Amino acid sequence: MLTLAEIEAARERLSGAVYETPCAYSQTLSDLTRTQCFVKLENLQMTGSFKERGAANLLLQLSAAERAQGVVTASAGNHGLAVAFHGARLGIPVTIVMPEGAPLIKLTSARRYGAEVILHGTNFDEAYARAREITDGGGGVFVHPFNDLRVIAGQATIGLELAEQQPDLDAVVVAVGGGGLAAGVALGVKARRPGVRVIGVEATALPAMVRALEAGQPVRLPAAPTIADGIAVRQVGDLTLDLVRKHVDDVVTVSEEELANAILLLLEIEKTVVEGAGAAPLAALVNRPLGLAGARVVLVLSGGNIDVTMLSRIIERGLVKDGRLVRVGVVLHDRPGALSRLTALIAEDRANILQIDHHRAFSSTAIGDTEVELTLETSGREQIDRLLTRLVSAGYRVEERPR
Secondary structure, eight states, X not given: OOOHHHHHHHHHHHBTTBOOOOEEEOHHHXXXXXXXXXEEEGGGSTTSBTHHHHHHHHHTTOOHHHHHHOEEEEOSSHXXXXXXXXXXXXXXXXXXXXXXXXXXXXXXXHXXXXXXXXXXXXXXXXXXXXXXHHHHTTXXXXXXXXXXXXXXXXXXXXXXXHHXXXXXXXXXXXXXXXXXXXXXXXXHHHHHOTTOEEEEEEETTOOHHHHHHHHTSOOOOOOOOOSOGGGOOSSOOHHHHHHHHHHOOEEEEEOHHHHHHHHHHHHHHSOOOOOHHHHHXXXXXXXXXXSOTTOEEEEEEOBOOOOHXXXXXXXXXXXXXXXXXXXXXXXXXXXXXXHHHHHHHHHHTTOEEEEEEEESTTOOSOTTEEEEEEEEEOSOHHHHHHHHHHHHHTXXXXXXXXX
């Protein structure tokens, strides 16, 4: 449905409007995944995601009358940001309907670009329905986030870039929401390198493309929470489903815990901030048997718009999982110097105390005792086990708290 000539035309159209992002090699991720691993840094786009490509390609093809009328779109965040930014650049009025729970960073950024933002519904589908109502009432031209060939052609320019940046490429791993990115990347890269494998990745919470491929048609799933809000789509498009079925080799799913861990890995290893959807390809490469050992693989890091509060929670949970944060309860005799002696033992083992809480009235300990709960920073599981053994040997009743 899209020809190479149309994708090349989109690339020419977007020249100077969007950033041709780098595709960097990662030695550490290569060692971790037993591949030759590269990362396509779409999170470096001006609005923080690949969505600029499709949005700009569509807006640049509107007639003068359509531009004057303005555009309306529905978005979980990134698509709306892209439409807002390029709409402002082209002088096109923009209205965006976002779910009420849209990440704050995406909401405030869209308004900063001059768009009118309407919060409606608890998920993308409810926001989408409201946006359609506005356009049906004559409120503007609707810009679909993924099920539009102009949008897909814009996303396909990533595939053309990859074929040039990595001519010996074996596989691309890319997130799947509505399917526009995966379909576009597959079309673009396979137009130049037909033998390249393209693997899509969805959140296990909302596997809309997997279910559609199984059923042979788009299937509407019940709403479900996921930290990968950028791919939290309940129903894929008919255009994208057809393209994914023809050009994407496999679609896998990853759990919330795997997504969170991948975000943390990219932050620590690549010093790169990505959102849940952007981390999905790494989560799949680390946790799924994709058959890519030794292969030259590109992970498309599709976006980096994550709330700092969400990032903070992910970091803390990741540190707990890795044994670098631990919470322990210790029973002390409630007398002067008892706490000092406990903290001295902890200091001898080089653990760092981040927080101490005393529990007297709300504790099941005996009268005359007190329970102290400590949050400690450690180097890992080995240090935790050594410290617990030291405290028990010193006569303390110690319990590691569950995370």
